[in-house]
Amino acid sequence: MGAGAEQFAVRLSGISKGFGSTVVLNDINLDIRAGEVHALVGENGAGKSTTGKIIGGYYSADQGTIEVFGEKVEHWTPRRALARGIAMIHQELQVVPALSVADNVFLGMEDNVGGVLKGTETKRFRELDKRCGFGLDPAAAVGGLRIADRQKVEIMRAVARNARVIIMDEPASSLTADEADRLHEVIAWLKRGGSSVIYVTHFLDHVIETADRVTIMRDGEIVRTGDVAAETKASLVEAMLGEPADVAFPIIPPIPDPSAPPLLEVRNLRTDTGLEDISLFVRPGEIVGLIGLVGSGRSEVARAIFGADPPLAGEIRIAGEPYVDPTPYRSVARGMSLVPEDRRKQGLVLTQRVRANMSLPHLGLVSRWHVMREAAERAKTIRLIDHFDVNPRTVDGDIALYSGGNQQKVLLGKWVYANPRVVILDEPSRGVDIGARRRIHDFIVELAAGGTAVLLISSELEEVMGMSHRGYLMSGGRIVGEVDPGTNSIADVLHRLFQANEAVRGAGAPL
Amino acid sequence: MTASVPTMRLDRHTILGAARRYGVLIIIVVLMIFMTAVSRAFLTPQNLLNILNQSTPLALIAGALTLVIISGGFDLSTGAIFGVAACSAAWLAVHVDPILGLVLALPIGMVLGIVNGLIITSFRVHSFLATLATSLVFRGIAVLITGGFLIPVRMEAFTWIGRGKIGMVNVAVLVLVAFTAMMMFLLNRTTFGRRVYAIGGNEEAAVLAGVRINLVKVSTFALTGLAAGLAAAIATSRISMGQPQAGLGMELEAIAAVILGGTSIYGGVGAVWRSIAGVLLLSLVNNAFNILNADPFFKDLTTGLIIVVAVALSAAGKSRR
Numbered sequence A: 001m002g003a004g005a006e007q008f009a010v011r012l013s014g015i016s017k018g019f020g021s022t023v024v025l026n027d028i029n030l031d032i033r034a035g036e037v038h039a040l041v042g043e044n045g046a047g048k049s050t051t052g053k054i055i056g057g058y059y060s061a062d063q064g065t066i067e068v069f070g071e072k073v074e075h076w077t078p079r080r081a082l083a084r085g086i087a088m089i090h091q092e093l094q095v096v097p098a099l100s101v102a103d104n105v106f107l108g109m110e111d112n113v114g115g116v117l118k119g120t121e122t123k124r125f126r127e128l129d130k131r132c133g134f135g136l137d138p139a140a141a142v143g144g145l146r147i148a149d150r151q152k153v154e155i156m157r158a159v160a161r162n163a164r165v166i167i168m169d170e171p172a173s174s175l176t177a178d179e180a181d182r183l184h185e186v187i188a189w190l191k192r193g194g195s196s197v198i199y200v201t202h203f204l205d206h207v208i209e210t211a212d213r214v215t216i217m218r219d220g221e222i223v224r225t226g227d228v229a230a231e232t233k234a235s236l237v238e239a240m241l242g243e244p245a246d247v248a249f250p251i252i253p254p255i256p257d258p259s260a261p262p263l264l265e266v267r268n269l270r271t272d273t274g275l276e277d278i279s280l281f282v283r284p285g286e287i288v289g290l291i292g293l294v295g296s297g298r299s300e301v302a303r304a305i306f307g308a309d310p311p312l313a314g315e316i317r318i319a320g321e322p323y324v325d326p327t328p329y330r331s332v333a334r335g336m337s338l339v340p341e342d343r344r345k346q347g348l349v350l351t352q353r354v355r356a357n358m359s360l361p362h363l364g365l366v367s368r369w370h371v372m373r374e375a376a377e378r379a380k381t382i383r384l385i386d387h388f389d390v391n392p393r394t395v396d397g398d399i400a401l402y403s404g405g406n407q408q409k410v411l412l413g414k415w416v417y418a419n420p421r422v423v424i425l426d427e428p429s430r431g432v433d434i435g436a437r438r439r440i441h442d443f444i445v446e447l448a449a450g451g452t453a454v455l456l457i458s459s460e461l462e463e464v465m466g467m468s469h470r471g472y473l474m475s476g477g478r479i480v481g482e483v484d485p486g487t488n489s490i491a492d493v494l495h496r497l498f499q500a501n502e503a504v505r506g507a508g509a510p511l
Numbered sequence B: 001m002t003a004s005v006p007t008m009r010l011d012r013h014t015i016l017g018a019a020r021r022y023g024v025l026i027i028i029v030v031l032m033i034f035m036t037a038v039s040r041a042f043l044t045p046q047n048l049l050n051i052l053n054q055s056t057p058l059a060l061i062a063g064a065l066t067l068v069i070i071s072g073g074f075d076l077s078t079g080a081i082f083g084v085a086a087c088s089a090a091w092l093a094v095h096v097d098p099i100l101g102l103v104l105a106l107p108i109g110m111v112l113g114i115v116n117g118l119i120i121t122s123f124r125v126h127s128f129l130a131t132l133a134t135s136l137v138f139r140g141i142a143v144l145i146t147g148g149f150l151i152p153v154r155m156e157a158f159t160w161i162g163r164g165k166i167g168m169v170n171v172a173v174l175v176l177v178a179f180t181a182m183m184m185f186l187l188n189r190t191t192f193g194r195r196v197y198a199i200g201g202n203e204e205a206a207v208l209a210g211v212r213i214n215l216v217k218v219s220t221f222a223l224t225g226l227a228a229g230l231a232a233a234i235a236t237s238r239i240s241m242g243q244p245q246a247g248l249g250m251e252l253e254a255i256a257a258v259i260l261g262g263t264s265i266y267g268g269v270g271a272v273w274r275s276i277a278g279v280l281l282l283s284l285v286n287n288a289f290n291i292l293n294a295d296p297f298f299k300d301l302t303t304g305l306i307i308v309v310a311v312a313l314s315a316a317g318k319s320r321r
Helices: A048-055 A078-083 A101-105 A121-132 A147-160 A177-192 A204-210 A233-241 A298-306 A328-333 A343-347 A354-366 A374-388 A404-415 A434-449 A461-467 A490-508 B012-038 B045-070 B078-095 B098-122 B127-146 B156-163 B171-189 B191-201 B203-208 B213-239 B250-260 B272-292 B297-316
Strands: A008-019 A022-033 A037-042 A063-068 A071-073 A086-089 A165-169 A196-200 A213-218 A221-227 A264-270 A278-282 A287-292 A313-318 A336-339 A422-426 A453-457 A470-475 A478-483
Touching: A008 A048, A008 A196, A022 A048, A022 A196, A022 A221, A037 A048, A037 A177, A037 A204, A037 A233, A048 A086, A048 A165, A048 A196, A078 A086, A086 A147, A101 A121, A101 A147, A121 A147, A147 A177, A177 A196, A177 A204, A196 A204, A204 A233, A213 A233, A221 A233, A233 A434, A264 A298, A278 A298, A278 A453, A278 A478, A287 A298, A287 A434, A287 A461, A287 A490, A298 A328, A298 A336, A298 A422, A298 A453, A328 A336, A336 A404, A343 A404, A343 B203, A354 A374, A354 A404, A354 B191, A374 A404, A404 A434, A434 A453, A434 A461, A453 A461, A461 A490, A470 A490, A478 A490, B012 B272, B012 B297, B045 B078, B045 B171, B045 B191, B045 B213, B045 B250, B045 B272, B078 B098, B078 B127, B078 B213, B078 B250, B098 B127, B098 B156, B098 B213, B156 B171, B156 B213, B171 B191, B171 B213, B171 B272, B191 B203, B191 B213, B203 B213, B250 B272, B250 B297, B272 B297
Parallel strands: A037 A196, A037 A213, A086 A165, A165 A196, A287 A453, A287 A470, A336 A422, A422 A453
Antiparallel strands: A008 A022, A008 A063, A063 A071, A213 A221, A264 A278, A264 A313, A470 A478
C-alpha cells in the first residue's frame, strides 16, 4: 500500500473532544501518511496526547470521524485499533513487570490449544528479534529492565501484532540522552519497514532529528502541519506559544555572601536506598543543583533529607540546628518543602480539589482548633492560583483534568503555602509546556531572591546549569565533585559524569 | 495552557457522576413512591419512624465505617466488636450497674477499634486481612464473656436508650442524628477529614505532605469501633439481652450500605450521609417485603441486585473517558 498521494494511514476529520466542561480538542483535521514519522508538538494541554489517544482508541471523540487506511471506523477501542494495525506506546509503559520479555511481547496472543499454552514464546521471540534486532533476553523479567529496554518490549509487542501505525506518547521523557538515541534508531527502523510513527514529544531537538512532518498544536487546535525540513527549533516554539519566544533561562539572583552560614547542611548521610557519604550545604538565597545521570541517587538525596526514607547515618542541620530522626511531618514543621518528581503519584491527590491539594501540608494555617476556616483557605488558594497563573482560575477545580503544567503549578503552590526556608525541587519542569516552564523558572528565582535555600534536581543539564549558583555532581549514590555553572560548560560536566559513571560500573557491574 | 471554553454540557461523564452521587436517593424515592401506591400502611409517620428506628444500629456503624473506607481501609470486624460490646454491656448491667454497662460499651468498642488500627499500622497488614483475623478473636472474646450463654437483663434502667421515646421520636433515632452530624462535621469541616480524604486518594502524596497517616488511620478505626459499641448499647438495650452471636453478618451489611451510597472502595471519594441513605434503602426493601407479605427469599435477591447496580454505577463513573 501507500504509494498513491491520497493514501493515508490515518485521517482525522473534524474531531472534537471535551472532558467535563473543558474543551480539549476543537475541530482537528489531521492526516498521517503511510510510512512517515509524524511528530505532534505543543505545550502541555495543547491536546497532542489526547489526539494520540483518540487515534489509539483510548479516548472516544465527541464529534468527527476517523478513517484508517481509507475506511471510516466506528466505536473505536484500543482492541479494534490494534486489530487494524494501530498500536499505542504509553508515557507510562504498560508492561507486566513480573513476566518475562517474551511473555510480555506475546501477552494475549500466546500459541495455545483450547487455552492450554504451547510454550512457544521463546522460539517465536527469536524469530521476531531477527526482524527487530534489539537483542533483548527473552527470559529476563521485564521489571528488572531499564526503561529504554521496556520500551523496546512494547515496540516488539506492537510489531508482533503487525502494527503499521505506532503512536508513541512522550517516549523519551524518562530516557537518558544515550537511550533516546537508541529509541530514534528504532523509530528509523520502523519507518524503513513501512510503518507510520506518530511521535508525541516535548523535545524539539528530537523532532528535528527524527520526524518527516510535524503538526504543531495550541489550545486544542492545530496551528499548522508541515515538513520538518522547513522548520527550526525557534519556529516550532514560536508557533507553539503563539508569540515570539525566548527559550533562555531567567537571570538568577547574585551569588549570596559566601561567608553566610548555610541554611541546610548535610554531613556523611547514608541510607539503605543506596546513598553513601553524602555531604552538601545550601546557603540562604542560594540555588544548588544536584547533577547526575538517571539512577545516580539524586531523588534519593531529596527523600532522605526530607525524611521520606529514613537515613541510616549522618547529620542534617537546618539553620545550624541539628535535625535528627527526620520524617516528612517534622520536615514540614521545620519549614522544609519537597516538590517530588512524580506529581501524579507522589505530589497530588487527584480525587481532591485544587484547594484541598494546596492546603494539605499546612492545614494548621487555615484552621482553628482543627476546624477548617474555609474563607481563609479560599482566599489563600486564589492568591496562589493568581501568583502562578493557574488555568482554569477555579479554587475548587478538578485537578485530575488539568494539564501537566497547571498541575505542576498547583503542586508548587502547595509547597510555598507557608513560606518555606528550604525548598527541594525534584524535576520541577518535567513534562510541562514551555509557558509553565518559564513560570516555574521565574518562581525558582523568586524563591532565591527571597532568601530561601533551593536544592534543584533536574535531568536536563541545561536547566540545572542555567538555574544554579553551584552544582554537585552525583554518581552511584555518591557526590563525586562540584561544578561552577558560571565557568564549567555543559559538555564538560557531561564528560565528567560519564567518566564517573563508567568508573562506578567498572567497579561493580558484570559487564 | 488548557483550552478552557467554559460550557455546561451534560455529557455521559457528568450524568454518571451524578448517578453515582445521588443514585441511592433516586432509588429510595422511586421505592417510596411505589410503596405508597401499592400499600396504605406504608406512608404513615409510624411506619417511617419505625424504619428509621430499626436502622439505627446499622446506620451508626455505616456512618463511621465510611471514614475508614474513604481513607482506603476496610473493616470486617464491626459485627464482632458489636458482639463484644453487647455482651460486655449485658454482663456489666447484671453484675455491676445497668447504666455503667451501656456507657462502657462505647469505650470498649473504641479500644477494639484502636487494636485494629494498631495492628494495621504497626505490622503493615492490609486492613482487610487484619480485621478478618481480629473479627474471629473478638467473637471469641464475646463467647468468653458470656460462657456461650445468653445474658438477659431485666431492668428498667437498661432499656430506656433502646426503647425510650421523646414525644413521638425514639431516643435511638436522636442519638443517630447527633452521631451522623458529628461524623459529617469531622469529615467535611475539620483538618482530620481533609487528611482522611487525602490518604484514601493518594497515600504516598499524603505521607510526603507531612500527614501522619498512622495516627489518622488508627483514629478512623477507633471511631468505627466506638460506633459499633454505641450501636451495641442501643440494640442490647432494645432486646434486653446480651448474646455472643449479636451482630453476626452486620459488618457485611454495613459495607454494603456504604457502597450503596457510592463511596468508592478504592478510597478518596465518599460521604457519610450517603451511607446512611444506603442503610435506609436496605431497611426500606426489608420493610416493603414485610408490608407486602412477599416471599422473603426474594428479599436477599433484590438487595443483592440493588448492590450490583450500585457498584456498577460507581465503576462506570470512573472508567473510560
